[in-house]
Amino acid sequence: MGSVNDSVTTPDPPDVARALAHVAEQLRGIGRLGVAFSGGVDSSVLLALAARTLGPDRVLAVLGVSPSLAADERTAAHTVARHIGVPVVEVETREGERDAYRANGPDRCFHCKDELFTRIDAAVSAQHALDAVAYGENADDVRRHDRPGAKAAAAHRVLTPLADAGLDKAAVRRIARAFDLPCADKPAAPCLASRIPHFEIVSPRKLSEVERAEAALRRLGFNDLRVRHHGDIARIELPADDLVRAVQEPMRRQITQAVTDAGFRFVTLDLSGIQSGAFTGAYTSSNAPDQP
Missing domain, CATH: 3.40.50.620 (HUPs)
Known part of the structure; x- marks a missing residue:
């Protein structure tokens, strides 16, 4: 157009x-x-x-x-x-x-x-x-x-x-x-706070660790991903098609290095793949706190 x-x-x-x-x-x-x-x-x-x-x-x-x-x-x-x-x-x-x-x-x-x-x-x-x-x-x-x-x-x-x-x-x-928008096929990219489990405090340090880890993984060629923050542990979610590539050498070592450099001690790969709303789970609007 x-x-x-x-x-x-x-x-x-x-x-x-x-x-x-x-x-x-x-x-x-x-x-x-x-x-x-x-x-x-x-x-x-x-x-x-x-x-x-x-x-x-x-x-x-x-x-x-x-x-x-x-x-x-x-x-x-x-x-x-x-x-x-x-x-x-x-x-x-x-x-x-x-x-x-x-x-x-x-x-x-x-x-x-x-x-x-x-x-x-x-x-x-x-x-x-x-x-x-x-x-x-x-x-x-x-x-x-x-x-x-x-x-x-x-x-x-x-x-x-x-x-x-x-x-x-x-x-x-x-x-x-x-409209030929540059974002036409861009994967969903919810805010960095969505990577932190509910009721775990959101802090600038955690947000920075997630941001640095995800940016490093994108530089390795993974475009659709989440790095879930579990304290010292980073749980990486990728589309199913990327899982095999992620565990093959030398990619596995490169991923581990990239994520630990971002501040995590341990790196895991979630075999369930990428999940939208992974931390919402069983929570619904009926059991969330009342809104003003």
């Missing part, structure tokens, strides 16, 4: 045309929109659709920056926003100063998102004359029980155009490919 905001003479693919129509309806009457932006495929597609609908000069990408955001993810987010043609404003978030966030219960994401949206309300909306803020919840997310961050978004009246348009993850990825 070319650049997201280029004028094109050929019609948009059907997925894009339908999405643009739905999102245009959701954003009707909004002069300037802020998009809570991470550089992941959901927020990137939302940013691209908003830019096409409102014009890039009426859209602002807002990137929350804290120790839970890996440096590689921060750089990648700026790359995607430049491709779309929308400016980025970074806002420092301080979820690490919240006792409830550090305690790392199943509701941790509520406190993280509440901090982000509070900072946007306080430091960005007025300064940049935003009429509304949106984030990239999709239709699949709405059906999940393990997303307390959605409660924070609702409390701050944050818009959810993708979900409201009925766009699930598969549709979001198709639109990302149609």
Whole structure:
């Protein structure tokens, strides 16, 4: 399709045309929109659709920056926003100063998102004359029980155009490919705190150890991975197709060296493979602590 905001003479693919129509309806009457932006495929597609609908000069990408955001993810987010043609404003978030966030219960994401949206309300909306803020919840997310961050978004009246348009993850990825977004096929990359078991304290040291270990493994050619933090032990999750390569020499020694250099004493490989929400497990919204 070319650049997201280029004028094109050929019609948009059907997925894009339908999405643009739905999102245009959701954003009707909004002069300037802020998009809570991470550089992941959901927020990137939302940013691209908003830019096409409102014009890039009426859209602002807002990137929350804290120790839970890996440096590689921060750089990648700026790359995607430049491709779309929308400016980025970074806002420092301080979820690490919240006792409830550090305690790392199943509701941790509520406190993280509440901090982000509070900072946007306080430091960005007025300064940049935003009429509304949106984030990239999709239709699949709405059906999940393990997303307390959605409660924070609702409390701050944050818009959810993708979900409201009925766009699930598969549709979001198709639109990302149609826009030729750099993140179109990027694996999910939840924040670094998600690698720490519930009720184990989230600390800058642990986040740094996970970030350094995962960055080292990516340099070894593993693109989709998690390094779960169990004190001295790093439990590596990889897709099934990567497990055999990981245990063959010299790769096994290289992985061990890379992860121990990041601060861990022991390195394990989880034969179950990569698992989304591995630490949510049996926790549900019914037994998580009540939210404000």
